[in-house]
Amino acid sequence: MSTIIEFKNVDKIYNSGNHILKAMDNVNFKINKGEFVIILGPSGAGKSTLLNLLGGLDTLTSGEIIVNGNHVEKFSDNQLTGYRAKNVGFIFQFYNLIPNLTALENIELMKDIADVNINGLDVLDSVGLKDHANQFPAQLSGGEQQRVSIARAVAKQPTMLLCDEPTGALDSKTGVLILKLLQDMSNNKETTVIIVTHNAILAEAADKVIRIKNGQIESISVNDNPKKVTELEW
Amino acid sequence: MAFLGVFVFAGVGGESEGLEANSNDYYSSTNLADGWIYSANLDRGFLDEVYTLGPTTEMERQLVVDSVANFSNDPEITLHFVENNTISKFYLIKGEPLNISDSDGVWLDKSFADAKNIKVGDNITFEFNGFKIEKEIKGIGYSPEYVYHASKSSVIPDFSKLGFAYMSYKAFPSEIVPYNVLNVKFDGTAETFSSLLSEKMDGKYNSFVERSEHTSVSQFSEEMDQHQMMAGIFPVVFILIAMLILLTTMTRIITHQRTQIGILKACGFRDISIMFHYVSYGFWLVLAGSILGLIIGPLTLPKLFYPSMSATYILPSWKPAWSMDFFYVALAMIMMSILVSYYAVKSIFNEKPADTIKPKAPKVSSSGMIEKLGLWNRLSFNTRWNYRDTKRNKFRALMTIIGVIGCTALLVSAFGMYDGMNDLKEWEFNQINHYDSKLVIDEEASISEIDNVAKEVNGDKIMENSIEIESDSAKKSGSLLVLNHTDLVTPTDYDWNKIKIEDDEISISQKMADMLDVGVGDTVKWHIMGSDKWVKTKINKIHADPTSQGLIMSSDKLEELDLNYTPTGIVTTEHIDRNYSTIKTTNSMNDMTSSWDELTEAMWLLIYILIFFASLLAVVVLYNLGLLSFTEIEREIATLKVLGFKTGALRKLLLTQNLWFTTIGFLLGIPVGYYILKVMWESSGDSFYILPSISLTNIILTAAITFSLSIFVNLMFSRKIKKLDMVESLKSSE
Ligand SMILES: Nc1ncnc2c1ncn2[C@@H]1O[C@H](COP(=O)(O)OP(=O)(O)O)[C@@H](O)[C@H]1O
Ligand SMILES: [Mg+2]
Numbered sequence: 018m019s020t021i022i023e024f025k026n027v028d029k030i031y032n033s034g035n036h037i038l039k040a041m042d043n044v045n046f047k048i049n050k051g052e053f054v055i056i057l058g059p060s061g062a063g064k065s066t067l068l069n070l071l072g073g074l075d076t077l078t079s080g081e082i083i084v085n086g087n088h089v090e091k092f093s094d095n096q097l098t099g100y101r102a103k104n105v106g107f108i109f110q111f112y113n114l115i116p117n118l119t120a121l122e123n124i125e126l127m128k129d130i131a132d133v134n135i136n137g138l139d140v141l142d143s144v145g146l147k148d149h150a151n152q153f154p155a156q157l158s159g160g161e162q163q164r165v166s167i168a169r170a171v172a173k174q175p176t177m178l179l180c181d182e183p184t185g186a187l188d189s190k191t192g193v194l195i196l197k198l199l200q201d202m203s204n205n206k207e208t209t210v211i212i213v214t215h216n217a218i219l220a221e222a223a224d225k226v227i228r229i230k231n232g233q234i235e236s237i238s239v240n241d242n243p244k245k246v247t248e249l250e251w
Numbered sequence: 252m253a254f255l256g257v258f259v260f261a262g263v264g265g266e267s268e269g270l271e272a273n274s275n276d277y278y279s280s281t282n283l284a285d286g287w288i289y290s291a292n293l294d295r296g297f298l299d300e301v302y303t304l305g306p307t308t309e310m311e312r313q314l315v316v317d318s319v320a321n322f323s324n325d326p327e328i329t330l331h332f333v334e335n336n337t338i339s340k341f342y343l344i345k346g347e348p349l350n351i352s353d354s355d356g357v358w359l360d361k362s363f364a365d366a367k368n369i370k371v372g373d374n375i376t377f378e379f380n381g382f383k384i385e386k387e388i389k390g391i392g393y394s395p396e397y398v399y400h401a402s403k404s405s406v407i408p409d410f411s412k413l414g415f416a417y418m419s420y421k422a423f424p425s426e427i428v429p430y431n432v433l434n435v436k437f438d439g440t441a442e443t444f445s446s447l448l449s450e451k452m453d454g455k456y457n458s459f460v461e462r463s464e465h466t467s468v469s470q471f472s473e474e475m476d477q478h479q480m481m482a483g484i485f486p487v488v489f490i491l492i493a494m495l496i497l498l499t500t501m502t503r504i505i506t507h508q509r510t511q512i513g514i515l516k517a518c519g520f521r522d523i524s525i526m527f528h529y530v531s532y533g534f535w536l537v538l539a540g541s542i543l544g545l546i547i548g549p550l551t552l553p554k555l556f557y558p559s560m561s562a563t564y565i566l567p568s569w570k571p572a573w574s575m576d577f578f579y580v581a582l583a584m585i586m587m588s589i590l591v592s593y594y595a596v597k598s599i600f601n602e603k604p605a606d607t608i609k610p611k612a613p614k615v616s617s618s619g620m621i622e623k624l625g626l627w628n629r630l631s632f633n634t635r636w637n638y639r640d641t642k643r644n645k646f647r648a649l650m651t652i653i654g655v656i657g658c659t660a661l662l663v664s665a666f667g668m669y670d671g672m673n674d675l676k677e678w679e680f681n682q683i684n685h686y687d688s689k690l691v692i693d694e695e696a697s698i699s700e701i702d703n704v705a706k707e708v709n710g711d712k713i714m715e716n717s718i719e720i721e722s723d724s725a726k727k728s729g730s731l732l733v734l735n736h737t738d739l740v741t742p743t744d745y746d747w748n749k750i751k752i753e754d755d756e757i758s759i760s761q762k763m764a765d766m767l768d769v770g771v772g773d774t775v776k777w778h779i780m781g782s783d784k785w786v787k788t789k790i791n792k793i794h795a796d797p798t799s800q801g802l803i804m805s806s807d808k809l810e811e812l813d814l815n816y817t818p819t820g821i822v823t824t825e826h827i828d829r830n831y832s833t834i835k836t837t838n839s840m841n842d843m844t845s846s847w848d849e850l851t852e853a854m855w856l857l858i859y860i861l862i863f864f865a866s867l868l869a870v871v872v873l874y875n876l877g878l879l880s881f882t883e884i885e886r887e888i889a890t891l892k893v894l895g896f897k898t899g900a901l902r903k904l905l906l907t908q909n910l911w912f913t914t915i916g917f918l919l920g921i922p923v924g925y926y927i928l929k930v931m932w933e934s935s936g937d938s939f940y941i942l943p944s945i946s947l948t949n950i951i952l953t954a955a956i957t958f959s960l961s962i963f964v965n966l967m968f969s970r971k972i973k974k975l976d977m978v979e980s981l982k983s984s985e
């Protein structure tokens with residue numbers, strides 16, 4: 018399997034005035050194409066920071082981030098925008114749908130930025146929300162919104178899906194549904210899925226588990242036989 | 252902003268209040284006459300009769316004659332030989348007070364003295380009616396009868412060509428020439444006095460002029476009316492603008508403090524103390540701004556207008572005055588700031604404390620009519636988003652549109668004024684009048700002498716007089732123009748097409764017709780000022796004239812009405828610099844146009860101020876509301892950025908809405924501007940007639956400014972989008 022993402026000696030230092038904080042401290046890891054990766058760690062460990070660096074939302078202090086052979090840390094602002102548009106699908110804890118657009122419009126929005134020919138309804142169907150196409154985010158439940166958000170992320174057929182605590186605001190039953198959806202994405206479409214969570218149980222379902230603490234990699238483990246999300250004991 | 256609003260309001264108001272107060276002070280301190288009775292026989296018996304009319308309180312006789320002073324340009328000096336200097340007193344600036352028993356001294360017009368560089372102690376010689384007198388200048392000063400002093404032939408005074416002088420009746424070189432003017436003061440209205448006079452003393456006097464008909468007084472009060480109108484419209488517009496700006500700014504600031512307020516509340520601060528904090532914050536700022544504006548406005552703005560006015564009008568002092576209105580407006584401003592902050596804070600209080608700490612949740616959008624149409628699906632994401640965002644924030648949309656309407660209306664009226672002033676100049680000096688020089692004929696000149704000069708300069712004779720016209724509904728003073736087949740003065744209609752007034756026709760000017768509410772076929776009654784002979788005539792035509800309102804007819808028609816044809820001027824295409832004994836003054840077209848330019852300087856200033864404020868209004872309102880909106884949608888912008896939208900696309904997102912509002916506001920603002928312009932021209936004084944018109948250039952310029960400001964404001968947000976920290980913006984709700 019080919020390496021698609023690589024972090025090499027990545028440091029991220031937050032320098033807010035007199036207070037200096039090392040949020041990423043010499044982080045190294047590799048992720049293969051189509052892997053289902055779980056990043057675990059306590060609150061404040063640097064999980065979001067890692068995801069943001071990988072997703073091109075933030076810039077690192079030193080080191081290299083290589084995606085598909087490209088050095089993300091060397092990208093200009095414009096290149097970063099293009100990178101986010103084509104390669105990255107972000108899924109947030111609070112969904113971040115555009116409230117002024119219907120579920121369907123939120124998905125079809127992607128046609129404007131990524132050169133993809135998608136049918137919004139089909140994508141919505143794939144997350145089981147065809148019937149809610151013309152509803153606005155505020156008219157949908159949290160789980161439904163998160164599914165729209167996933168549909169939006171996959172609509173542009175990104176290289177990777179970056180999910181920052183996607184189930185954090187959902188009840189566990191709905192959460193499992195979401196996670197199953199994400200796992201299926203990585204299995205069927207060969208999309209690399211990276212999920213940040215502090216729920217250790219999920220580790221059993223991952224191809225690879227990266228544990229971090231205080232901005233450092235604590236351990237990286239590979240599961241040869243990951244369980245299905247639905248088989249886990251919640 | 253409160254400062255600017257009150258500043259302009261009180262400033263422009265203070266200017267016109269100042270004019271009024273200064274002239275009132277001047278008139279009362281010099282005891283300006285309430286009326287003037289012209290008669291050749293003002294003996295004791297006459298005075299007794301006037302006194303027994305009842306209302307009369309004071310009387311003073313004067314002998315007023317026109318003279319020529321011994322200077323190369325033959326300046327025309329009106330001499331007042333006064334009985335005792337108690338009514339319409341000479342206002343001394345330099346020298347000794349007017350001494351009624353001094354027969355050697357003369358008290359001279361300061362403007363003339365300044366123009367000729369004459370000083371107290373100099374001697375001056377006047378020639379009139381075959382007399383020649385030389386007097387020593389004992390004093391220099393002003394007269395309340397000469398606030399405005401221009402010759403009959405030109406509207407704009409040239410102080411080196413005309414003036415006035417006061418001296419004792421004892422200084423008159425002959426014993427037998429009697430007084431010819433009686434200055435009177437009376438109680439009650441001029442109307443009562445005038446009718447009493449004509450009833451009881453008919454035939455014993457030539458004419459009676461009441462104060463409001465006196466050229467100087469009426470011209471100046473007309474000017475004051477214009478200023479009052481200016482003070483009536485524009486400051487109100489500015490106050491509304493200031494309020495709009497204040498309103499949006501305070502809403503923006505307090506909404507920004509939303510989370511802060513929520514936290515304060517959660518920390519257990521009582522509502523009342525939080526409220527007090529925010530309300531007093533705005534209150535003190537607005538209070539300070541208003542007070543400053545109240546003081547500085549009247550102290551500075553009038554200084555900009557008075558210099559160009561003092562080129563035309565002579566007042567001993569040019570000081571601003573304050574009026575209670577200013578305080579009321581400032582008070583309204585302060586009250587409004589309290590109300591706005593009260594409601595803004597209150598609306599935040601009404602939310603649950605837990606919600607206030609989070610950013611405002613977007614309201615549920617619902618599908619409306621437009622979405623159901625098939626077309627909707629073909630609209631771009633940008634359009635859809637903006638359409639719904641507008642629907643969600645109707646108040647903001649409305650305020651923005653009002654702001655743009657204000658900006659457009661101000662610009663349209665400012666450029667419209669500019670066009671109007673230029674049109675007027677072109678119309679008056681190029682379309683109607685085609686002569687190069689206008690020679691003003693001396694009243695003493697005989698017909699044959701006039702004809703000789705006219706022949707010599709290849710000129711045409713014209714007659715211009717002040718008249719009073721009456722219809723069933725109104726009575727107005729205006730002018731009479733008698734033409735004799737000349738092509739140097741060609742009346743036009745309001746489209747500047749020349750119209751021919753036949754020998755047996757009488758034409759009335761459009762504005763006069765409007766004021767009197769008459770039309771072609773109606774009959775008006777009129778008389779020449781200074782004569783009591785009223786005639787009734789039918790109106791045959793209507794012409795339009797930008798600066799003089801009244802009647803035009805031929806000399807034949809005049810004589811047919813049994814009135815004397817006495818030419819007052821000769822117009823010619825030649826440039827005349829020779830002097831003729833029968834000619835009092837010569838005015839060249841150049842002189843007239845340059846005086847006109849001088850007269851309109853104040854207008855330019857007003858136009859610049861308007862443009863400045865219009866721009867300020869647009870920028871501040873668009874920025875405030877834009878920022879308000881930006882704060883609300885920051886999270887959406889961040890999301891879109893994360894999804895990979897380019898800065899340009901996001902800027903376009905914000906620009907689209909801006910442009911929609913700007914377009915709507917612009918389209919609505921044009922008629923509003925037209926209306927302001929119309930009101931403005933209509934109230935610009937009885938003698939001016941300007942049609943409000945909006946040229947294509949005006950629209951293009953207005954559009955250019957309005958839209959560039961809109962785009963300029965948008966660019967400010969473009970930087971904000973670029974700098975927007977995605978991580979931070981999205982974190983804010985966790
Ligand atoms: N913009 C920032 N400025 C300063 N410190 C930050 C910033 N963002 C995150 N941090 C700090 O970096 C550390 C890692 O944060 P984060 O990656 O959000 O943790 P988590 O693992 O909970 O997602 C935390 O200590 C956090 O306080
Ligand atoms: Mg986090």
